Amino acid sequence: MMNSKSVVGGKKIEKIEARISYxxxxxxxxxxxxxxxxxxxxxxxxxxxxNVFGPAHVHSLLANRIHAVGGLSDKGSQV
Numbered sequence: 747m748m749n750s751k752s753v754v755g756g757k758k759i760e761k762i763e764a765r766i767s768y769x770x771x772x773x774x775x776x777x778x779x780x781x782x783x784x785x786x787x788x789x790x791x792x793x794x795x796x797n798v799f800g801p802a803h804v805h806s807l808l809a810n811r812i813h814a815v816g817g818l819s820d821k822g823s824q825v
Contacts, residue, residue: 753795753799753803753804753807754791754792754795754804754807754808755791755811758787762790762794774786774789777789778790792804
């Protein structure tokens with residue numbers, strides 16, 4: 747299995763293409779904008795990761811990243 751840390755946010759080297767209707771494309775655009783994603787690509791990456799690996803696993807990875815960043819700032823404030 748792939749490195750679990752690269753599930754979301756890893757190096758972007760692969761491309762997925764699909765032909766969809768204008769209406770579906772516009773509905774998707776509204777959804778990712780409303781959800782606060784920076785791009786359609788970012789939204790689709792998250793959608794696919796959650797669908798493939800499950801929401802609990804993806805949430806755990808994101809929580810670990812936040813904890814790691816928080817841990818860095820805590821160590822810096824102890825100086």
